[in-house]
Amino acid sequence: MKNCDTLIIGGGAPGLALAIHLAKDGLNLIVADAGAPPAPLSKTPLDSRTVALMGGSIGIIEETGIWPTLKKCANPLSRMAVVDDSRYPAGSDQMVEQAFSASELGRTEFGWNVPLAQLRAALFEAAKKQKNIAFFWNDAFQSAQEKTGGITIHLARTKNISARLLIGTDGRNSPVREAAGIKATRRPYGQKAITCIFKHSRPHEDTSVEFHRTGGPFTFVPMPDKHCSVVWVEKSEDADAFLRLPKQAFTKALEDRTRGRLGKIELVTPPSAWPLEYLRAERLTAPRIALAAEAAHVISPIGAQGLNLSLRDIKTLAEIISSAHANGLDIGSHTTLAAYERARKGDVLTRSLTIDLANQAVASDTPALRVMRRLTLRALSLPGPWRQLVMKKGLAA
Numbered sequence: 147m148k149n150c151d152t153l154i155i156g157g158g159a160p161g162l163a164l165a166i167h168l169a170k171d172g173l174n175l176i177v178a179d180a181g182a183p184p185a186p187l188s189k190t191p192l193d194s195r196t197v198a199l200m201g202g203s204i205g206i207i208e209e210t211g212i213w214p215t216l217k218k219c220a221n222p223l224s225r226m227a228v229v230d231d232s233r234y235p236a237g238s239d240q241m242v243e244q245a246f247s248a249s250e251l252g253r254t255e256f257g258w259n260v261p262l263a264q265l266r267a268a269l270f271e272a273a274k275k276q277k278n279i280a281f282f283w284n285d286a287f288q289s290a291q292e293k294t295g296g297i298t299i300h301l302a303r304t305k306n307i308s309a310r311l312l313i314g315t316d317g318r319n320s321p322v323r324e325a326a327g328i329k330a331t332r333r334p335y336g337q338k339a340i341t342c343i344f345k346h347s348r349p350h351e352d353t354s355v356e357f358h359r360t361g362g363p364f365t366f367v368p369m370p371d372k373h374c375s376v377v378w379v380e381k382s383e384d385a386d387a388f389l390r391l392p393k394q395a396f397t398k399a400l401e402d403r404t405r406g407r408l409g410k411i412e413l414v415t416p417p418s419a420w421p422l423e424y425l426r427a428e429r430l431t432a433p434r435i436a437l438a439a440e441a442a443h444v445i446s447p448i449g450a451q452g453l454n455l456s457l458r459d460i461k462t463l464a465e466i467i468s469s470a471h472a473n474g475l476d477i478g479s480h481t482t483l484a485a486y487e488r489a490r491k492g493d494v495l496t497r498s499l500t501i502d503l504a505n506q507a508v509a510s511d512t513p514a515l516r517v518m519r520r521l522t523l524r525a526l527s528l529p530g531p532w533r534q535l536v537m538k539k540g541l542a543a
């Protein structure tokens with residue numbers, strides 16, 4: 147029988163960040179994942195995905211010690227623009243635009259755009275340096291049984307692991323959530339997000355632009371050296387059709403949707419498409435079990451909030467567990483888990499519902515909603531508390 151304080155199922159970015167935080171606070175951990183370990187950072191090629199990490203998330207990443215390395219492949223987000231482009235492909239005179247600058251909040255940037263594969267690789271390199279973390283890769287979670295004072299977990303290859311707490315950061319289809327008997331509200335959006343990275347001829351000026359169009363938002367996000375990543379949401383069948391286009395025709399469609407702001411475009415990574423859905427677990431905890439990140443909530447990429455929300459789960463969970471550990475209390479007790487549930491359920495609920503509403507409002511083509519969207523954007527041009535509040539909510543500051 148193997149023993150640890152905490153077993154984390156799921157070695158994605160949130161699971162690894164949590165492991166580092168807990169290991170630094172002296173807990174003994176196992177991280178298990180059904181997949182292979184990430185390659186070393188120096189050998190990790192760019193894939194099609196980046197994540198915009200806002201204010202507080204960078205602080206959480208900084209505490210893992212990887213930020214000086216990761217910053218080299220990240221780009222600051224100094225300006226963010228939202229454009230109502232619902233008349234696309236009609237003339238550009240139909241657009242309503244609102245731009246926000248980090249300097250309005252007295253900051254140099256709202257956050258940073260970070261390549262996801264590099265983030266995960268850097269976190270794994272940092273986690274490997276912690277002597278109190280053991281890794282079981284290619285070893286899928288199978289079942290768990292609560293017992294007095296702990297929980298016994300069976301993986302596909304490693305049986306009978308004994309822990310005081312089991313944490314599921316095992317993604318949207320979370321087998322840990324299922325084993326815990328936690329139900330989830332789940333609704334596919336019938337949309338996919340096309341992602342890729344491209345080079346362009348005009349400077350992006352550290353500005354991310356989110357175009358709101360029927361079908362879904364189209365967002366380009368700045369990367370170093372005149373590169374951008376894109377999150378381009380379409381109805382699923384339309385996204386699949388774009389992916390089937392020859393490279394030249396796909397590049398032309400992409401360039402069209404940037405409304406010429408970035409000049410000539412050249413693909414750097416092939417495009418891929420990600421099905422979008424709304425998912426929210428009814429609870430974040432069960433006896434001796436906690437859920438975090440996409441195991442607990444999946445939201446649309448509009449507003450770039452998903453991983454930011456997950457990292458707030460990680461910070462709270464790490465603080466509550468470490469404090470229980472430091473005080474000699476049971477880290478998997480009902481009291482500890484109830485504190486996590488209480489601390490996170492409000493943020494998860496409000497953020498999930500707000501993003502769900504925003505996604506539906508942007509994709510809708512009813513005339514009344516279109517007028518509302520345009521009026522809201524125009525109202526945001528007024529200086530004052532309303533505008534500041536919107537910027538701070540985006541930052542979760």
Ligand SMILES: Cc1cc2nc3c(=O)[nH]c(=O)nc-3n(C[C@H](O)[C@H](O)[C@H](O)COP(=O)(O)OP(=O)(O)OC[C@H]3O[C@@H](n4cnc5c(N)ncnc54)[C@H](O)[C@@H]3O)c2cc1C
Binds near residue numbers: 288
């Ligand atoms: C197109 C797109 C753009 C996005 N952009 C942003 C953005 O700009 N900003 C932002 O904050 N967020 C963004 N997000 C959200 C963010 O990318 C995700 O929330 C995040 O990557 C999910 O991480 P995760 O670890 O929860 O899940 P996953 O990455 O799915 O990781 C789950 C892990 O669990 C493992 N696992 C699964 N089953 C088992 C099992 N049985 N046993 C063991 N291990 C298992 C998997 O192998 C995997 O490693 C975006 C999402 C999409 C789709």
